[in-house]
Amino acid sequence: MMRQYASPYKGYLGGAVILNMLSAVFNVFSFAVIIPMLNILFNIDKTHYDFIAWGTEGMKTKDILINNAYWTVQNYTEAHGAIAALLVLSAAMAVMTVLKTSCYFGSSAVMIPIRTGIVKDIRGRIYNKILALPIGFFSQERKGDIIARMSGDVQEVETSITASIEMIIKDPILILIYFGILIYTSPEMMVIMILFVPAFIWVMGVIGKQLKRKSVEAQNLWSDTMSQVEETLGGLRIVKAFNAEKKMSARFEKVTESYRSKISRVSTRQVLAHPVSELLGTIMILIVLCIGGSMIITGKSIFGGSFIDAPTFIFFLIILYSVIEPIKELSKAVYSIPKGLASMERINKILDAGNPIVEKADPIRPDGFREGISFKHVGFSYEDGREILKDINLEIPKGRRIAIVGESGAGKSTLVDLIPRFYDVSSGSIEIDGVPIKDIGIAELRALMGNVNQDPILFNDTIFNNIAFGVDNASEEEVIAAAKIANAHEFIMEKEEGYQTNVGDRGVKLSGGQRQRISIARAILKNPPILILDEATASLDTESERIVQEALDRLMSSRTTIAIAHRLSTIKNSDEIIVMHEGRIVERGRHEDLLDLGGYYKKLNDMQAL
Numbered sequence: 001m002m003r004q005y006a007s008p009y010k011g012y013l014g015g016a017v018i019l020n021m022l023s024a025v026f027n028v029f030s031f032a033v034i035i036p037m038l039n040i041l042f043n044i045d046k047t048h049y050d051f052i053a054w055g056t057e058g059m060k061t062k063d064i065l066i067n068n069a070y071w072t073v074q075n076y077t078e079a080h081g082a083i084a085a086l087l088v089l090s091a092a093m094a095v096m097t098v099l100k101t102s103c104y105f106g107s108s109a110v111m112i113p114i115r116t117g118i119v120k121d122i123r124g125r126i127y128n129k130i131l132a133l134p135i136g137f138f139s140q141e142r143k144g145d146i147i148a149r150m151s152g153d154v155q156e157v158e159t160s161i162t163a164s165i166e167m168i169i170k171d172p173i174l175i176l177i178y179f180g181i182l183i184y185t186s187p188e189m190m191v192i193m194i195l196f197v198p199a200f201i202w203v204m205g206v207i208g209k210q211l212k213r214k215s216v217e218a219q220n221l222w223s224d225t226m227s228q229v230e231e232t233l234g235g236l237r238i239v240k241a242f243n244a245e246k247k248m249s250a251r252f253e254k255v256t257e258s259y260r261s262k263i264s265r266v267s268t269r270q271v272l273a274h275p276v277s278e279l280l281g282t283i284m285i286l287i288v289l290c291i292g293g294s295m296i297i298t299g300k301s302i303f304g305g306s307f308i309d310a311p312t313f314i315f316f317l318i319i320l321y322s323v324i325e326p327i328k329e330l331s332k333a334v335y336s337i338p339k340g341l342a343s344m345e346r347i348n349k350i351l352d353a354g355n356p357i358v359e360k361a362d363p364i365r366p367d368g369f370r371e372g373i374s375f376k377h378v379g380f381s382y383e384d385g386r387e388i389l390k391d392i393n394l395e396i397p398k399g400r401r402i403a404i405v406g407e408s409g410a411g412k413s414t415l416v417d418l419i420p421r422f423y424d425v426s427s428g429s430i431e432i433d434g435v436p437i438k439d440i441g442i443a444e445l446r447a448l449m450g451n452v453n454q455d456p457i458l459f460n461d462t463i464f465n466n467i468a469f470g471v472d473n474a475s476e477e478e479v480i481a482a483a484k485i486a487n488a489h490e491f492i493m494e495k496e497e498g499y500q501t502n503v504g505d506r507g508v509k510l511s512g513g514q515r516q517r518i519s520i521a522r523a524i525l526k527n528p529p530i531l532i533l534d535e536a537t538a539s540l541d542t543e544s545e546r547i548v549q550e551a552l553d554r555l556m557s558s559r560t561t562i563a564i565a566h567r568l569s570t571i572k573n574s575d576e577i578i579v580m581h582e583g584r585i586v587e588r589g590r591h592e593d594l595l596d597l598g599g600y601y602k603k604l605n606d607m608q609a610l
Contacts, residue, residue, distance in 0.1 A: 160340030
């Protein structure tokens with residue numbers, strides 16, 4: 001999964017690899033300068049060196065390289081003095097250090113676009129997936145949990161995985177180069193390290209074994225925390241009305257304490273990486289120091305190999321100490337990555353979620369609505385097997401006003417949600433102008449429809465942008481005209497900033513009637529041939545209902561309208577009223593005819609008359 005996110009940044013990764021290799025090479029050369037400096041300072045090496053031609057038969061390239069390097073320093077020292085030689089070597093070491101640090105900075109700098117880019121791409125994919133998933137998916141998921149995955153889990157991926165990418169690239173390069181130099185410098189000393197490294201890896205593996213599982217548990221608890229915050233914000237009025245602040249606080253304390261306990265264990269195990277690697281690294285250096293020191297003191301190799309002199313041994317120790325730091329950093333990455341992978345599992349639950357609303361490979365793209373909508377033996381059940389609609393047969397000719405009524409749970413909203421394919425039918429088919437809606441492009445299908453719901457959905461934006469939400473490049477004149485038809489223009493102009501007034505989160509700065517009129521203006525501006533009203537006036541007071549109903553009457557004129565109604569008084573003039581009960585159509589007809597039947601509709605009417 002991470003590989004596909006890193007793929008667009010291959011150029012940066014390649015640059016990081018090259019710069020890290022150069023940084024390691026310059027670091028080795030800067031330390032190599034120490035050997036002749038020690039020889040000059042302490043006059044350790046009494047050997048007289050003569051230049052050896054490159055490629056001399058019977059001699060190793062390594063021996064020729066070391067001999068000629070010593071010969072160059074020795075000649076310069078004899079010609080210009082020890083102090084001058086020390087200054088030149090110091091300058092060389094300074095240059096190497098500048099080059100090393102420049103490459104190190106460059107390698108870190110090129111990683112920044114990778115880290116920030118991967119996190120942005122993951123968030124973008126999650127958001128786009130949320131937009132693409134059907135409404136049914138979110139009836140099974142908590143909003144707080146989804147928010148937690150987009151915030152906390154993505155943040156964990158950033159801190160645990162993308163932050164470790166630099167270490168994963170840099171540290172193996174440094175380790176390989178440093179180990180190569182150590183083997184080149186003293187193969188027999190490396191035998192000690194080869195014996196020690198497996199123990200190092202085993203200890204690290206034992207510590208990090210359960211880190212991923214515990215990280216998943218911790219992130220699940222974080223989702224519970226975010227879900228409760230989301231619930232509290234949404235239900236704050238009820239919490240205060242029932243004096244339930246202490247109860248909610250106790251619930252929050254319980255879930256946050258569980259999260260704290262779990263994340264503490266994860267963090268404790270993670271921070272253990274550094275001290276353990278520090279201890280193991282120190283033990284390794286001490287073992288090498290004791291064995292190498294005994295070889296120098298006795299002048300003998302305990303393995304029967306070539307003797308290592310004191311300056312070379314110091315160089316060996318410096319490189320050995322240098323290799324311990326990337327090993328420690330790599331161990332941190334090894335511990336961090338399981339936490340990030342645990343978060344990626346939770347993220348992938350959204351990214352890998354299947355979408356049952358599938359568009360046909362070569363869909364029909366209608367340019368209008370001409371005849372009508374047909375329901376043919378339509379049935380619908382949820383994934384858990386609950387049957388909601390049963391054998392629905394319904395014809396809605398173009399231009400007709402159809403009302404749907406029935407008790408709560410009768411399947412009214414589900415019926416209208418099937419038309420724009422918010423859900424797909426379980427059996428039967430729905431057709432528009434004789435074409436099954438599954439054969440029509442989803443965008444073109446939904447372009448034919450406008451929705452006005454009981455709870456108007458407004459976005460934290462200006463009134464203008466909320467009205468123009470469904471129409472690209474809407475002009476000011478068009479928006480104002482739509483607002484006038486929706487009886488909204490007058491109250492909008494009373495606002496200090498007019499159409500540029502921000503409505504707040506979900507339109508909280510407006511009254512219920514004002515929000516509904518903005519919603520109607522949005523539908524008017526879209527100018528759809530099919531209008532779906534889902535109890536559009538059910539939650540309004542009498543005065544607001546009157547104003548909104550006037551706006552709806554204007555909106556419904558010359559359109560095919562399907563209206564779910566709670567107040568029967570609003571649908572008396574419908575061309576046909578569909579009465580639903582337990583997922584079936586039990587009665588249909590005009591208002592007066594249904595009253596004469598004395599069935600379900602009359603019972604509903606009589607209850608509202610009371």
